[in-house]
Amino acid sequence: xxxxxxxxxxxxxxxxxxxxxxxxxxxxxxxxxxxxxxxxxxxxxxxxxxxxxxxxxxxxxxxxxxxxxxxxxxxxxxxxxxxxxxxxxxxxxxxxxxxxxxxxxxxxxxxxxxxxxxxxxxxxxxxxxxxxxxxxxxxxxxxxxxxxxxxxxxxxxxxxxxxxxxxxxxxxxxxxxxxxxxxxxxxxxxxxxxxxxxxxxxxxxxxxxxxxxxxxxxxxxxxxxxxxxxxxxxxxxxxxxxxxxxxxxxxxxxxxxxxxxxxxxxxxxxxxxxxxxxxxxxxxxxxxxxxxxxxxxxxxxxxxxxxxxxxxxxxxxxxxxxxxxxxxxxxxxxxxxxxxxxxxxxxxxxxxxxxxxxxxxx
Numbered sequence: 001x002x003x004x005x006x007x008x009x010x011x012x013x014x015x016x017x018x019x020x021x022x023x024x025x026x027x028x029x030x031x032x033x034x035x036x037x038x039x040x041x042x043x044x045x046x047x048x049x050x051x052x053x054x055x056x057x058x059x060x061x062x063x064x065x066x067x068x069x070x071x072x073x074x075x076x077x078x079x080x081x082x083x084x085x086x087x088x089x090x091x092x093x094x095x096x097x098x099x100x101x102x103x104x105x106x107x108x109x110x111x112x113x114x115x116x117x118x119x120x121x122x123x124x125x126x127x128x129x130x131x132x133x134x135x136x137x138x139x140x141x142x143x144x145x146x147x148x149x150x151x152x153x154x155x156x157x158x159x160x161x162x163x164x165x166x167x168x169x170x171x172x173x174x175x176x177x178x179x180x181x182x183x184x185x186x187x188x189x190x191x192x193x194x195x196x197x198x199x200x201x202x203x204x205x206x207x208x209x210x211x212x213x214x215x216x217x218x219x220x221x222x223x224x225x226x227x228x229x230x231x232x233x234x235x236x237x238x239x240x241x242x243x244x245x246x247x248x249x250x251x252x253x254x255x256x257x258x259x260x261x262x263x264x265x266x267x268x269x270x271x272x273x274x275x276x277x278x279x280x281x282x283x284x285x286x287x288x289x290x291x292x293x294x295x296x297x298x299x300x301x302x303x304x305x306x307x308x309x310x311x312x313x314x315x316x317x318x319x320x321x322x323x324x325x326x327x328x329x330x331x332x333x334x335x336x337x338x339x340x341x342x343x344x345x346x347x348x349x350x351x352x353x354x355x356x357x358x359x360x361x362x
Contacts, residue, residue: 006123008101008120008121008123009121011120012117012120012121013332014117015113015114015117016332017033018030018032018033018034018326018328019032019326019328020032020033020326022321022324022326025321025324027324028324028325028326029324029325029326029344029345029347029348029351029352030326030342030344031325031326031327031328031341031342031343031344031348031352032326032327032328032340032342033224033328033342034159034189034219034298034299034300034340034342035218035219035222035224035342036219036220036221036222036224036271036299037274037342037343037344037345037348038222038267038270038271038274038345039222040221040222040223040257040261040267041221041222041260041261041264041267042264042267043260043261043263043264044221044222044223044257044258044260044261044264044267045257046260047256047257047259047260048226048253048254048256048257050256051252051253051255051256051257052253054252055252055253057252058248058252059248059250059251059252059254059255060252060255061247061248063083063250063255064078065255065256065259066083066228066230066250066255066258066259066262067081067083067230068259069258069259069262069263070083070230070262072262072263073262073263073265074202074232076202076206076232077206079235079238080206080232080233080234080235080238081230081231081232081238082230082231082238082241082242082245083228083229083230083249083250083255083258084228084229084230084231084245084249084250085227085228085229085249085250086216086218086227086228086229087186087188087214087215087216087218087229087230087231088114088229089227089229089245089249090212090214090229090230090231090241091114091115091118091153091184091214092118092121093241093244093245094118094151094182094184094212094241095118095119095121095122095124096122096244097240097241097243097244098150098151098182099118099119099122099123099124099150099151100122100123100124101122101123101124102123102124102125102148103122103123103124103125103148103149103150104119104124104125104126104127104146104148104149104150105118105119105124105125105126105127105149105150105151105152105153106126106127106128106129106141106144106145106149106151106152106153107126107127107128107129107152107153107154107155108128108129108131108136108137108140108141108154108155108158109128109129109130109131110128110131110134110158110160110161110333110334110335111128111153111154111155111158112153112155112159112186113332113333115153124150125148127144127149129141129143129144131161133163133294134158134161134163134294134302135158135161135163135164135165136154136156136158136163136165138165138169138172138173138176141154141173142173142176142177145177145178145181149181150181150182151181151182151183151184152173152177152181152182152183152184153184153186154170154173154183154184154185154186155186155188156170156185156186156187156200156201157189157190157192157193157296157297157298158298159188159189159298159300160300160302160328160330160333160335160338160340161294161296161302162189162294162295162296162297162298162300162301162302163294163295163296163297164193164195164198164297166195166197166198166199167197167198167199167201167203168197170185170199170201170204171204174204174208174210174211177210179209179210180210181210182210182211182212182237183204183210183211183212184212184213184214185200185201185204185205185211185212185213185214186214187200187201187213187214187215188214188215188216188218188219189219189220189297189298189299190215191219191220191221191268191271191272192219192220192272192275192276192297192298192299193297193298194272194276194297195297198297200213200215201213202232205232205233205234206232208234209234209236209237210234211233211234212231212232212233212234212237213231213232213233214229214230214231215229215230215231215232216228216229216230217229217230217258217261219299220268220271220272220275220299221258221261221262221267221268222261222267222271223254223257223258223261226251226253226254226257226258227250227254228250228254228255228257228258274343275299275343278343278344278346278349279296279299279301279343281349281353282301282341282343282349282352282353283295283296283301285353285356286301286303286356289356289357289360290360291303291304291305291356291360292304292305299342299343300340300341300342300343301340301341301343302330302335302338302339302340303338303339303340303341304337304338305337305338305339306337307337310362311359311360312337313329313330313336313337313338313339314329314336315359316339316356316359317329317339319355319358319359319362320352320355320356320359323351323355323358324351325348325351325352325355327339327340327341327342328340328341328342
């Protein structure tokens, strides 16, 4: 006899992040993980370094300074904010708090892979609602609702598609749901969106008892290494999640750097400007090469390739690697004919464009 995990655990395929190394290649441009190519705020870096003077002291388990900084920036009630070890931990806590075997969650087709993992860990079933043109469809999500539905996860903008649905559609989705279903709006890429009809969902999360909005410090704030996330929603939901989370789930240096980053508005604006400039350029360049980019509002582009022949996604991935460029293959999302390409530095973006031109001309 030996210890055995729960039956559903061994069925889980662990999440795998974007590749970062190419054997035999020293100069690498990593465009596989949607990281901020500008780094992070200088004040955040300084706060992190200063925090190293007190590594023997436990962090603030209540996250008071960080929650206050978030609340000030967005005009929120700090008491309804929960801070976590990346936004992934919010999803983990939701699974532990609200899901049990036999329950169902709903995501949009091509939804962020972690949602499915959360369902599997809890013995719940993940239902994927069909998209149209890689964009979430409210009617499809509502049609998938059953008495077993407990949570709807909607990444808006979508990862890996880069598409979004406007606030009117989000409100229509919410109004069509039973009040006992929790709507989780994953707004990891919200700060990159410049569309007038977009909202991250703070208004709904502030108003209704069944809406939670999640955010991350890993993208536009450039603190992916520190693993900081947060969520805002009903006091009852936040209180339940706080009862499940670990007492010191965010490190002290992360808390200090996160608060400083949240107060540095100029870095976010600079990052948004860099991203929008290159998002427009890359999308046009890719279209001009005869490829099929999906219109994105995030910091990456989903690109479609031929299913067969010499110009497939796999062939392009191998060619780009030969040039030191790492992008994201999407077989795990059931998108084997697509690659997701992050916006990089000026140098990386120029290198990418040159490599794609060479690939298509060969």
